[in-house]
Amino acid sequence: MLRIVTQMIEAEAELRRISERTQAEQHIHREATVREILQSVRRQGDRALLEYTAEFDQVELSPSELRVSGAELEAAYQAVSPQLLTALRLAKERIEAFHRQRVPSSWVMFPAPEIILGKQYRPVDRAGLYIPGGRAAYPSTVLMNAIPAQVAGVPEIVMVTPPGSDGSGGKGVNPAILVAAQEAGIQTIYRVGGAQAIGALAYGTETIPKVDVITGPGNIYVTLAKKQVYGTVGIDSLAGPSEVLIIADESANPIHLAADLLAQAEHDPLAAAILLTPDPKLAQQVQQAVATQVEAHPNRLLVEKSVANYGLIAIVPDLQTAAALSNLFAPEHLELQVADPWALLEPIRHAGAIFFGHHTPEAVGDYLAGPNHTLPTAGAARYASALGVETFLKHSSLIQYGPMALREVAGAIQALTQAEGLPAHGQSVQLRLEEDRS
Amino acid sequence: MLRIVTQMIEAEAELRRISERTQAEQHIHREATVREILQSVRRQGDRALLEYTAEFDQVELSPSELRVSGAELEAAYQAVSPQLLTALRLAKERIEAFHRQRVPSSWVMFPAPEIILGKQYRPVDRAGLYIPGGRAAYPSTVLMNAIPAQVAGVPEIVMVTPPGSDGSGGKGVNPAILVAAQEAGIQTIYRVGGAQAIGALAYGTETIPKVDVITGPGNIYVTLAKKQVYGTVGIDSLAGPSEVLIIADESANPIHLAADLLAQAEHDPLAAAILLTPDPKLAQQVQQAVATQVEAHPNRLLVEKSVANYGLIAIVPDLQTAAALSNLFAPEHLELQVADPWALLEPIRHAGAIFFGHHTPEAVGDYLAGPNHTLPTAGAARYASALGVETFLKHSSLIQYGPMALREVAGAIQALTQAEGLPAHGQSVQLRLEEDRS
Numbered sequence: 048m049l050r051i052v053t054q055m056i057e058a059e060a061e062l063r064r065i066s067e068r069t070q071a072e073q074h075i076h077r078e079a080t081v082r083e084i085l086q087s088v089r090r091q092g093d094r095a096l097l098e099y100t101a102e103f104d105q106v107e108l109s110p111s112e113l114r115v116s117g118a119e120l121e122a123a124y125q126a127v128s129p130q131l132l133t134a135l136r137l138a139k140e141r142i143e144a145f146h147r148q149r150v151p152s153s154w155v156m157f158p159a160p161e162i163i164l165g166k167q168y169r170p171v172d173r174a175g176l177y178i179p180g181g182r183a184a185y186p187s188t189v190l191m192n193a194i195p196a197q198v199a200g201v202p203e204i205v206m207v208t209p210p211g212s213d214g215s216g217g218k219g220v221n222p223a224i225l226v227a228a229q230e231a232g233i234q235t236i237y238r239v240g241g242a243q244a245i246g247a248l249a250y251g252t253e254t255i256p257k258v259d260v261i262t263g264p265g266n267i268y269v270t271l272a273k274k275q276v277y278g279t280v281g282i283d284s285l286a287g288p289s290e291v292l293i294i295a296d297e298s299a300n301p302i303h304l305a306a307d308l309l310a311q312a313e314h315d316p317l318a319a320a321i322l323l324t325p326d327p328k329l330a331q332q333v334q335q336a337v338a339t340q341v342e343a344h345p346n347r348l349l350v351e352k353s354v355a356n357y358g359l360i361a362i363v364p365d366l367q368t369a370a371a372l373s374n375l376f377a378p379e380h381l382e383l384q385v386a387d388p389w390a391l392l393e394p395i396r397h398a399g400a401i402f403f404g405h406h407t408p409e410a411v412g413d414y415l416a417g418p419n420h421t422l423p424t425a426g427a428a429r430y431a432s433a434l435g436v437e438t439f440l441k442h443s444s445l446i447q448y449g450p451m452a453l454r455e456v457a458g459a460i461q462a463l464t465q466a467e468g469l470p471a472h473g474q475s476v477q478l479r480l481e482e483d484r485s
Numbered sequence: 486m487l488r489i490v491t492q493m494i495e496a497e498a499e500l501r502r503i504s505e506r507t508q509a510e511q512h513i514h515r516e517a518t519v520r521e522i523l524q525s526v527r528r529q530g531d532r533a534l535l536e537y538t539a540e541f542d543q544v545e546l547s548p549s550e551l552r553v554s555g556a557e558l559e560a561a562y563q564a565v566s567p568q569l570l571t572a573l574r575l576a577k578e579r580i581e582a583f584h585r586q587r588v589p590s591s592w593v594m595f596p597a598p599e600i601i602l603g604k605q606y607r608p609v610d611r612a613g614l615y616i617p618g619g620r621a622a623y624p625s626t627v628l629m630n631a632i633p634a635q636v637a638g639v640p641e642i643v644m645v646t647p648p649g650s651d652g653s654g655g656k657g658v659n660p661a662i663l664v665a666a667q668e669a670g671i672q673t674i675y676r677v678g679g680a681q682a683i684g685a686l687a688y689g690t691e692t693i694p695k696v697d698v699i700t701g702p703g704n705i706y707v708t709l710a711k712k713q714v715y716g717t718v719g720i721d722s723l724a725g726p727s728e729v730l731i732i733a734d735e736s737a738n739p740i741h742l743a744a745d746l747l748a749q750a751e752h753d754p755l756a757a758a759i760l761l762t763p764d765p766k767l768a769q770q771v772q773q774a775v776a777t778q779v780e781a782h783p784n785r786l787l788v789e790k791s792v793a794n795y796g797l798i799a800i801v802p803d804l805q806t807a808a809a810l811s812n813l814f815a816p817e818h819l820e821l822q823v824a825d826p827w828a829l830l831e832p833i834r835h836a837g838a839i840f841f842g843h844h845t846p847e848a849v850g851d852y853l854a855g856p857n858h859t860l861p862t863a864g865a866a867r868y869a870s871a872l873g874v875e876t877f878l879k880h881s882s883l884i885q886y887g888p889m890a891l892r893e894v895a896g897a898i899q900a901l902t903q904a905e906g907l908p909a910h911g912q913s914v915q916l917r918l919e920e921d922r923s
Contacts, residue, residue: 281868430719
């Protein structure tokens with residue numbers, strides 16, 4: 048049953064409870080496990096990978112089987128439907144077009160005589176994508192991680208994903224994932240998952256090269272491993288379970304709202320699906336429609352669980368209050384199913400992605416609208432953004448001063464180096480002035 | 486003595502050793518200490534802050550003394566020289582002008598009928614700046630952190646810095662820091678440092694508000710605390726000790742090179758100062774000049790130590806090899822003191838900031854050229870960039886589809902939801918099509 052709350056204080060408390068459903072503090076013992084796994088991979092390389100794969104994935108691999116072979120890559124194309132291939136290509140085209148917008152590029156300026164300033168952007172040398180196995184083995188995730196790296200111009204992109212995601216219980220990888228990877232230009236794929244895969248990408252092994260940036264979602268062990276290797280490599284974010292918050296008024300269709308809430312709930316028992324509406328009648332109708340649609344869902348037990356634990360309808364005084372509550376939650380996905388959705392944008396301060404109007408279910412953005420579906424969760428939208436081309440770029444500041452330009456600022460630098468007690472800093476400027484005088 | 490190596494294999498090994506001088510693995514026991522401090526601050530708020538300040542800083546504060554008073558802020562202006570105030574204002578002007586360049590702004594596009602896509606940029610609600618005490622209490626650091634936050638439009642910026650940085654041994658804060666903060670528009674300053682200050686900013690206490698992003702350098706406890714709270718808040722980076730790598734040819738002045746190397750070495754016993762040159766004569770002259778300048782340095786013992794441990798001159802076959810070695814090290818600061826420095830930019834792939842030519846000592850960029858002096862260290866330039874306005878901005882993806890646009894992609898979405906086993910995702914699209922038909 049999807050609960051309805053009507054008091055603002057209760058709504059706030061519920062939103063806070065849902066937002067804090069996965070606090071890092073619960074994972075201290077897992078952190079120690081992850082640290083041990085990372086250290087083993089760092090010290091023992093492939094050997095540790097094979098041992099952990101046998102232990103955690105119940106799959107025995109030889110070192111040469113770590114990398115997915117060319118024959119498997121080719122065979123994957125035979126295993127997917129023409130419809131899926133067409134869909135992947137459409138998705139790739141739209142995602143790539145969006146990510147090619149506003150890519151930052153290098154620049155210089157000449158603010159005064161003898162002075163050049165600027166920034167030079169470069170891609171990282173090597174990126175590693177983590178693609179989960181099991182229930183979350185999604186080809187769309189491959190596209191959403193690989194395409195920004197390609198658009199950034201990363202010369203070498205590798206992918207890791209656990210064995211067994213083809214459902215064989217063996218070594219195989221879901222063919223849809225292998226096809227998505229190849230469509231996105233990735234040929235180097237290793238069948239290894241979990242914290243051990245993150246360790247391999249961060250430190251390198253005999254088979255798997257060390258990368259500069261690791262992106263992609265995973266379970267709690269993968270997330271804790273990404274946090275631990277952050278600083279040795281760059282990472283995209285610490286992804287938590289998915290969530291949607293919908294603001295709807297009487298113009299919305301309760302059947303559609305229910306479907307959107309369920310589309311979130313079906314991801315994971317920890318997924319959160321929230322509706323804020325000023326319309327009590329709509330709230331009742333959605334509650335009823337959710338109950339009906341849950342009954343019909345092939346994965347009813349999972350959906351029931353997430354709806355019961357992390358589903359919520361809050362009846363709010365007005366849309367401005369809904370926006371304020373949404374800012375408190377800072378949702379990963381925000382749907383504005385109201386008569387004038389663009390009027391509601393102004394008060395929204397934090398959201399990973401915003402879906403406008405009655406014909407933009409989140410699924411459009413999940414798959415192919417173009418913007419990235421890797422978004423900040425658990426309130427991280429307060430300070431973080433979608434994965435993007437920038438995740439795979441970095442810049443160097445460029446600075447040139449000439450002798451006269453240096454002389455003009457020498458006094459100011461001297462005053463600052465004295466205040467900071469750094470005499471050699473001052474000397475590095477003063478010695479250059481003396482030479483100019485001679 | 487600044488060592489000279491001539492074999493490439495030795496140079497590479499030395500650069501790797503210097504790069505790895507501060508590996509996170511050395512800090513496992515400190516991580517536990519930091520975790521305990523963060524938990525205490527989270528649970529006990531101000532009380533924990535005051536206890537840790539008494540323990541670590543030997544300063545007894547009452548809760549009302551945590552915040553630097555208006556009277557102290559005013560008095561700070563009397564304690565700094567007119568030269569320093571002028572210098573801070575010049576630095577502020579140039580840093581602000583540079584950071585106002587290429588600030589990302591919101592946009593939408595209309596790629597096809599009924600489709601709107603875009604990004605909306607917003608500043609974070611609240612930023613917290615950490616400014617170290619002791620030897621590293623630098624007013625320039627205040628400007629470099631505060632100005633990007635101001636340019637981003639962050640409505641509330643607070644600063645934390647340990648008591649005692651005025652050298653009184655008491656509660657006072659270095660007046661140059663208080664003046665720099667006010668010049669940059671910050672009035673809310675708390676006298677607390679260390680991991681406990683990071684905890685206060687991440688979780689909030691009775692006195693100190695919870696922020697969304699924490700930036701600024703600190704000692705190893707501050708850095709470990711930033712890593713642990715990352716995910717609860719955003720952070721700028723995990724700063725390590727400072728470093729410079731200089732590539733120079735026979736056109737460079739050995740006295741200037743020596744001064745630049747010492748300007749790095751004087752920061753910290755862990756600071757690294759490296760020269761790569763194809764000119765053996767220059768190498769000898771720099772070694773001699775460093776010895777002479779070290780003798781004259783007021784902080785001779787510290788400088789000797791960092792030069793001996795983490796200083797290096799490598800004689801390389803040519804400038805291209807120097808660029809390759811520099812990429813291996815991925816230096817925070819890179820000086821190109823060669824006859825044609827811009828010709829050497831192409832092969833440089835990783836560097837936090839690049840200083841061109843003979844009249845651009847790093848000190849120019851440290852203080853006032855404009856680009857940020859908060860830069861990636863310890864090889865992080867392979868994947869990370871300078872602190873900037875983006876550190877305080879985030880964006881929401883904007884997506885709107887109309888009914889016909891949705892219908893056109895419905896088949897592709899259906900194929901993808903089936904491949905991913907997410908039927909409610911498909912339903913959320915299909916149900917909307919049925920309504921359109923009726």
